[in-house]
Ligand code: PEP
């Protein structure tokens with residue numbers, strides 16, 4: 062077997078010929094950054110030469126307990142020598158040194174999560190070579206001090222603040238405000254101080270390789286610098302924030318990261334040098350415009366960290382000395398878009414007027430932007446409609462259904478910043494990620510307010526409703542991460558003078574001081590910040606979303622490529638039914654009738670359940686019949702021409718009764734207050750009846766079809782209400798299509814006997830009204846036994862609808878009410894479970910569904926099949942229901958309907 066290639070070259074050789082070995086298709090080998098650097102080099106874009114060490118090498122390194130696999134160090138040395146030959150320069154050369162960057166790059170983008178070292182190769186000798194070559198001592202010493210600072214922090218974990226403090230002290234002594242005002246001599250002194258900090262804070266015992274003459278010394282040998290930096294990047298794959306980010310984004314832990322070693326180019330070589338981050342289109346709203354920020358005379362991390370305020374990319378062409386490179390960059394934007402047929406995100410550096418591309422990838426975008434870009438690219442002929450549909454992540458649509466500020470609210474605007482990630486958020490101010498996590502865990506919505514965020518803030522950003530920063534542009538860390546997560550974000554709110562240590566913000570130009578716990582509202586779509594809580598409203602389906610969903614419907618409802626994939630809704634009142642129709646639901650897949658017994662109707666059903674008096678019970682039942690008939694008239698009228706699956710009453714009856722504990726308290730109070738004896742006796746009698754109905758395991762108790770067997774009056778009243786409403790509507794000229802569903806069936810005979818009485822009522826009402834009624838009766842399959850005997854049940858049913866909530870509960874034996882709070886998080890953490898089975902369908906539960914569909918279809922070819930558990934709105938589950946289990950429809954809550962329509966189209970495209 063030939064040995065796997067571990068290192069791939071990219072860029073030109075000494076004669077300017079391209080010697081790139083990788084390509085964009087090699088994402089899982091070279092990581093996103095390495096694969097795309099190779100691709101850009103291949104298509105002739107200016108990429109500084111270098112090489113990529115594969116992700117598999119990182120995996121080998123991690124698996125070997127962070128030790129080098131055999132031969133790798135020699136291979137790296139050979140690649141380094143090759144790069145030196147190609148460049149005609151050597152690392153560490155005292156006359157004309159080569160400098161390199163060492164960057165991570167995983168198969169999936171993990172912005173800012175892993176480590177980078179720049180300016181590697183500098184030491185006391187080569188810094189002199191850099192001065193000689195550039196004639197710029199200030200630049201050379203600045204590069205050197207940045208290298209020591211980054212290397213110490215990233216590779217050896219020396220506290221970054223120690224270096225920042227030294228810089229601040231130096232500025233005070235020099236009497237200057239900005240880092241860029243420090244002179245070459247100041248920076249040279251800083252280099253000496255930094256080396257001292259390094260010696261004092263790195264442990265000799267842990268790093269014997271750094272001990273020279275008995276003391277820890279900053280490494281001068283470039284080969285050692287390189288090896289340590291690569292080791293650090295490999296190690297950063299398993300750092301805490303990277304692990305958390307992967308968990309958040311469902312990225313597997315076993316992919317590893319590649320390492321890119323690339324010749325340095327400098328954006329900090331004076332006024333004709335610059336560095337920037339840009340998108341080929343606006344990633345926040347999708348507008349076709351160049352979008353991003355740059356900084357003159359700066360290095361890359363200055364832009365992303367938001368340390369200096371940046372300038373918009375559209376101004377680049379107007380800067381003296383940068384015009385040509387600016388125009389070239391715009392040409393590159395077009396080349397990249399045409400090549401990738403998608404919006405790209407890039408990093409570039411201009412070194413003394415010459416443009417270099419440091420990174421590109423398909424850019425992350427908000428849901429709004431994703432829709433606009435996909436639709437416009439269809440218009441531009443770059444992609445097809447199907448591709449446009451495929452490109453929208455159904456999970457991301459949630460963002461569009463995000464709340465917005467109520468347009469009627471009076472906004473007393475406190476400040477404005479950049480609209481970095483859309484959606485509105487209201488919450489208490491917190492100033493640190495730890496506080497965000499703690500306060501959110503107590504159930505308080507929070508807005509994380511920071512000067513800027515860094516990768517360690519991820520947990521706080523996850524916990525917060527929204528994020529506000531006072532610094533940084535739209536490509537700052539906060540903006541990129543928030544957009545990816547769909548969290549509202551306003552950044553660059555410059556009037557916020559944040560004092561995180563004292564937990565307060567002074568708002569410039571006002572005498573307002575905000576403290577921790579004060580409520581603010583932010584709108585990430587407009588950049589507006591308001592003191593206090595602004596009322597929020599949910600969004601509507603309009604414009605681009607409508608267009609994409611219409612295209613998605615064409616795909617999922619087409620007869621080509623297998624059966625159509627239908628989407629229904631779970632709704633039990635006319636308002637939800639109407640909302641669902643507006644959202645594009647085709648029918649009602651589940652009407653939970655017990656929801657119709659809440660509110661003031663609770664009294665009626667309580668009387669029915671608790672009364673000893675038959676006449677009183679009959680009156681209650683008649684009253685329930687009257688109100689239920691009205692409910693069904695309204696809903697069936699709303700749904701005229703469309704199916705409506707109505708489930709007979711399902712939960713244990715005591716769910717409609719008072720809480721016995723509350724009743725106990727009430728009795729004690731009545732006694733203490735000396736209430737009338739008969740009042741106390743009545744309350745006690747009521748308590749006894751409720752106690753008598755209590756079950757040890759109500760979820761496994763007298764509920765579902767069992768109620769129809771033991772207390773048939775209630776479900777039969779419901780059937781009468783359904784049929785009466787149907788007959789009335791038919792007479793009025795409507796086209797009602799009810800389907801009656803029997804819940805929680807386990808045994809065929811349960812279904813058969815219940816069906817018999819249902820049919821009787823239908824026949825009676827038909828005769829009484831003179832209207833012919835053809836109402837299908839189906840079974841809700843939500844117990845493993847029912848799935849096992851699905852063929853038997855199918856002979857007596859027109860349809861099956863899978864209640865995957867109960868089916869998951871009973872297949873696992875996990876209580877759906879408790880498991881998610883009590884132990885599923887631990888199971889996920891321990892990797893006993895990969896996903897929460899109540900969220901995404903478990904494969905074993907799916908197998909029960911698949912088997913029951915197969916058995917049912919074989920026994921009764923005219924049947925139809927659906928899913929109406931919560932999983933019916935989960936994109937990952939939807940794909941499996943259609944493509945693995947072979948159901949005809951999924952049914953979900955109204956707000957999930959747009960997501961399900963798109964996910965159903967994806968399922969169809971995936972076939
Ligand atoms: C189910 O069990 O999946 C279902 C839809 O029914 P319910 O959630 O009402 O028990």
Ligand code: MG
Pocket residue numbers: 843864866867
């Ligand atoms: Mg159920």
